[in-house]
Amino acid sequence: MKDELLRLDRQVCFAVHATSRALDGVYRRELAELGLTYPQYLVMLVLWEHQPAAGDPPLTLKRLGQALRLDSGTLSPLLKRLEAAGLVRRDRDTRDERSLHVRLTPAGAALRARARKVPERVFAATGLDESELTHLRQVLARVTTALDAEAAI
Template identity: 60%
Template sequence: MTDDLVLRRQVCFALYTASRAMVDVYRPILAEFGLTYPQYLVLLVLWEGEQEQPPTVSGLGARLQLDSGTLSPLLKRLEAAGLVIRRRSPADERRVAVELTPAGRALRGRLADVPRQLAQATGLSADDLVVLRDTLTRITSAIHQHKEQ
């Protein structure tokens, strides 16, 4: 009869707090470039897919697990900052392709050192970080499967 309703026992609380602590480390680094963490994630996807067709809003949403209610205003801010362009697809007017501007492309090199800075802040080894990442990824997909039923 142990009591599970105790804060320090809760994995979820550890997850929620660790996630916010991580974003706290990003905040001052990204603020120098006028970015928030979710905006940085959008740029990561765009940098990664540079040789392919530019993704649509829903394509970005699928990668980042975010819906248009979050992405639409975020993308407007990235566009206002001159980092991306949103363009209605001529073939299908419902779709909006999101492309990098030269300024958006140029940011990639300037942010290349960010992952190293973050890894250092966690105090974990590269191996530990890989294990952690894979455990978290496993949880996330288990939860998504759980929701199917």
């Protein structure tokens, strides 16, 4: 029985990895017409979700990294490419040069309307119904929380 535990098809990590790669393929196809990679799409999702109202401070690089679970070394090249594409703007905080603000440009904000169909198409590609997909997200969130706690020990 113990040898059974070493089979590839018994590994949770591989099931998650294989699913992630399959999802990446669907996202790659769907995002091609938006001109975004999957990591860039994730950045845009956070920026669309956290658009500051007039007078509110913009999202910082630090908060963006926390939301995406990415360090600044990984996030900075993504933002440079999004900035070169005219979708975001990065500005140093005038009060604290160490802090970098990230803002959507008008083109970046407008891209949101075209991106609305992406989640629907990915949802359809999963073959799951809405309750199954909700349950899957909940289970994955619990697993992530448990693994984060374990890694912190």
